[in-house]
Amino acid sequence: MNRTVIITGASRGIGRAIAIRFAASGCNVIINSVNGGEKLEETAELCQKAYQKAVSPNTAVTSCSTPSVLPIQGDVSDPSFVRKLIAEAHDRFGRIDVLVNNAGISFVGLIQDTDDLIWQKIINTNLSSVHYCTREVIPHMLKEKHGHIINISSVWGNIGASCEAAYSASKGGINAYTKAAAKELAPSGISVNAIACGCIDTDMNKCFSSEDLTQLAEEIPVGRLGTPEEIAEMVYSVSNLPEYLTGQIITADGGWT
Template sequence: MFSTTRPLYGQTAIVTGASRGIGRSIAIALGRAGAHVVVNYLKSQAAAAEVVETILNLGSKAIAVQADVSSPEEVETLVTASTSLGAPQILVNNAGISQSRLLLDTSLEEWDRMLKSNLTAPFLCTKAVLPYMLRSGYGRIVNISSIWGISGGSFEVAYSASKGGIIAFTKALAKEIGPSGITVNAVAPGAIETDMLQGLSQEEMLLLQARTPVGRLGHPDDVANAVVFLVSPRTSYITGQVISPNGGLES
């Protein structure tokens, strides 16, 4: 039942890494749009519970599920738990990590960890929800990439490679399952005020803001708004695309 105010009414959405930052804003925005939301978290149980409470107060259903989404067994647990709200129709692969380091200083263990968190986890989650979406002939998958996945970032080779990989994953999967009524898109944020920017100095933050044509850093809600647009039932003709909410920052 489509509504302009609650276009996702009754749909079940899984948001990975939803206890804070961009994931938190996405989960709440989906709940506000009427979706039942599975709030995935790894360690931040109290924060995840707060997100669930916020969504419940918006009139939608929500549960918090702890799971390491880079683990096949825990992903299965996550998806199985989500069916208590209904078969998953929306998946937002948001969980991930970042690291700023020279390539020569990046160990093989750090490289593997980056790819496991940012590329393998979306693969596992997508593979787990696809059977539900294929059976219903409907689904919306959104993968959170990064502006550096488009252009590459100095001192962030591993991160850029993992986020560029998720863009290629998005485009290829969109072609593969397009005839099944399932769309697959990516959102590649620019400089967003989250924990991932905490390593920057005040001077670096001001410089980044000055480089952004709209004159400010992004807010997690700027990313969430793009996600809500892409998972709408009315965006069935948009797939395999990358939307970059970046305030005009050059990629």
């Protein structure tokens, strides 16, 4: 049977790579982004292509029916949208096996320049959304006594970053939420883990100059930024690991921190 996977923030970057990875293995994927549109449709097409490529002769994916891709546009910091997102996903596929809380935004600036609106937007988009999505999928996972929730966090949630206090707080909150949720849900067969990413080559780092990024790469023992595909492979792997792995914040930063 095809697994069903929800990925928030899947129109580009890490979320898109995660969606493609799961689709390639024959999973049904529900892909979301706040703006939707062409980018999200493009992810849907890439998911279908990845699956077709994976089922071509001489490859391993043969045992499930053709997976479906369901794009749903909306803002995961809005709890009423999240209720609809999860309900629509469940109505369509009848089960939810994996939730990947990936949607996120960043803000680089001094604490004095982080006004109330910016603070609330960062916390609501990055952290409150994790709670809203987790809360809504739990009843469906409880019925199956099975499920994986994987949160995309950041090394700044572990150690904090200068000029990224709101972002660091949101990701530190995700780390604590991950550990708390793992304890609460372990008796029900649901694992909750987070991947704390280092610097990954996506639009999120477009605010930095190429000189800054080159200098940053030199500080990373692996010698380069990570790729969205590397993070996607880790998320996919965690979703296939036994439920005994739970409550973990797995740092993926090329040895940087």
